[in-house]
Amino acid sequence: MKKIAVIGAGASGLVAAIFAARQGNDVILLEKNNICGKKLLATGNGRCNFWNEDQSLVHYRSSNFDKIKNILNDTNREKILEFFKSIGIEAKIKNGYYYPFSNQASSMQKALILEAEKEKIQINTNQEVTDIKKINDKFEIYCKDRDKIISDRVILATGSKASPKTGSTGFGYEICKKMNHSIVKPLPALVQLRGAEPFFKEWKGIRADVSITLYENNQKIAQEKGEIQLTDYGISGICVFNLSGRVARGLEKKKQERVEINFLEGLDIKTQDEFLVWVNHRDKILKNRTIAELLEGVLNDKLVKILLKRAKISGQLKWKELEESKRENLAKNIIAFSFSITGTNSFEQAQICSGGIPLDEISSQTMESKKVAGLYLIGELLDVDGDCGGYNLEWAWVTGMIAGTN
Ligand SMILES: Cc1cc2nc3c(=O)[nH]c(=O)nc-3n(C[C@H](O)[C@H](O)[C@H](O)COP(=O)(O)OP(=O)(O)OC[C@H]3O[C@@H](n4cnc5c(N)ncnc54)[C@H](O)[C@@H]3O)c2cc1C
Numbered sequence: 001m002k003k004i005a006v007i008g009a010g011a012s013g014l015v016a017a018i019f020a021a022r023q024g025n026d027v028i029l030l031e032k033n034n035i036c037g038k039k040l041l042a043t044g045n046g047r048c049n050f051w052n053e054d055q056s057l058v059h060y061r062s063s064n065f066d067k068i069k070n071i072l073n074d075t076n077r078e079k080i081l082e083f084f085k086s087i088g089i090e091a092k093i094k095n096g097y098y099y100p101f102s103n104q105a106s107s108m109q110k111a112l113i114l115e116a117e118k119e120k121i122q123i124n125t126n127q128e129v130t131d132i133k134k135i136n137d138k139f140e141i142y143c144k145d146r147d148k149i150i151s152d153r154v155i156l157a158t159g160s161k162a163s164p165k166t167g168s169t170g171f172g173y174e175i176c177k178k179m180n181h182s183i184v185k186p187l188p189a190l191v192q193l194r195g196a197e198p199f200f201k202e203w204k205g206i207r208a209d210v211s212i213t214l215y216e217n218n219q220k221i222a223q224e225k226g227e228i229q230l231t232d233y234g235i236s237g238i239c240v241f242n243l244s245g246r247v248a249r250g251l252e253k254k255k256q257e258r259v260e261i262n263f264l265e266g267l268d269i270k271t272q273d274e275f276l277v278w279v280n281h282r283d284k285i286l287k288n289r290t291i292a293e294l295l296e297g298v299l300n301d302k303l304v305k306i307l308l309k310r311a312k313i314s315g316q317l318k319w320k321e322l323e324e325s326k327r328e329n330l331a332k333n334i335i336a337f338s339f340s341i342t343g344t345n346s347f348e349q350a351q352i353c354s355g356g357i358p359l360d361e362i363s364s365q366t367m368e369s370k371k372v373a374g375l376y377l378i379g380e381l382l383d384v385d386g387d388c389g390g391y392n393l394e395w396a397w398v399t400g401m402i403a404g405t406n
Pocket residue numbers: 007008009010011012013030031032033036037038039040042043044045048049050051127128129130157158159160162163166167168169171172350351352378379380381389390391392393394396
């Protein structure tokens with residue numbers, strides 16, 4: 001029996017502690033919040049989207065991308081899905097997204113705590129770890145307001161710097177740095193994008209179903225589809241979040257980041273020619289309408305005003321009165337509305353971080369640090385970030401399970 005200290009009782013730490021205890025070890029869980037799994041309660045808008053049917057690795061990014069497949073392999077995925085059943089979580093699957101059947105994130109948090117209690121894990125909340133030292137083959141763990149704890153192994157599960165109000169303030173990076181690990185600079189991800197365009201104030205509050213394409217130094221690097229929310233600083237929504245990690249990394253490297261929005265993606269209009277055919281047809285059916293009236297019923301009326309203003313076209317003109325170059329300009333503004341991204345919102349608003357401890361500094365079989373024997377690194381602390389859709393929790397569960405088992 002070994003004494004295992006798990007630092008951080010978020011998604012990854014709770015799972016790691018349970019698996020370590022199931023191996024017959026003496027496990028102590030140290031959490032600085034007054035409850036375990038505080039961030040879990042906020043996941044999936046309070047419903048906890050904990051998994052996804054689409055298991056393609058395209059949903060992840062890392063500076064050591066090749067290592068992800070060794071960790072998120074079929075065996076580990078099956079084991080963790082069995083684990084959820086073993087702690088009483090039945091899944092409700094909507095469009096491939098898994099939620100607890102109760103539709104409550106608190107069910108996931110409670111199920112994990114109940115299991116941790118059943119496994120006789122010593123759960124210590126209100127215990128902020130301030131330092132960890134390795135002395136010979138033991139670890140000394142220093143907390144605020146209590147004597148140091150001695151353990152044989154440490155599992156570091158303190159998360160990233162995203163959403164610090166839930167407890168993750170970047171402590172793990174400092175410890176890892178002290179223990180000779182390198183760090184891929186953590187940047188906000190799954191977060192809103194900012195720009196500096198004058199029309200943002202006018203489009204605030206509009207929602208639209210779009211495709212959004214990201215260009216880096218004018219090269220297309222990604223595309224997402226879904227509902228976008230237009231805000232007074234830029235853009236938000238899941239499709240925007242999924243691009244944000246790449247934008248943050250690109251801006252950090254001083255690359256130029258630009259998006260193009262197609263407001264008619266939902267009608268399957270992708271090219272200028274398709275747009276012109278569509279408007280001509282509409283003009284024939286809806287005779288004598290002005291251009292603004294032709295777009296009525298398809299696009300938000302506030303948005304129509306902005307698009308026409310940007311295309312420098314009077315909405316009072318009829319389609320047939322518009323010269324070809326103006327028609328093309330209108331098409332461009334509606335199906336490829338382009339503007340530069342100047343930044344992301346901060347760690348406070350970000351759901352996760354891009355960056356962290358590189359995967360080539362840990363063993364993919366055990367999650368053990370290659371720098372410090374007996375230290376295990378898991379969850380969002382590592383340099384892996386996933387799309388919205390359950391992918392970040394999957395990473396936390398699986399890495400927690402591997403570390404706990406080993
Ligand atoms: C609003 C929001 C919604 C999200 N929704 C989803 C979703 O639906 N699906 C999905 O897959 N992902 C979602 N995520 C991302 C997901 O929650 C995280 O990727 C995941 O929780 C990371 O788990 P973790 O265990 O690595 O870190 P965390 O869950 O952040 O846990 C780290 C824990 O360590 C504790 N800690 C930190 N420092 C110390 C210290 N010095 N001493 C003691 N304890 C410490 C913290 O208090 C915290 O409890 C969401 C995130 C946010 C913010």
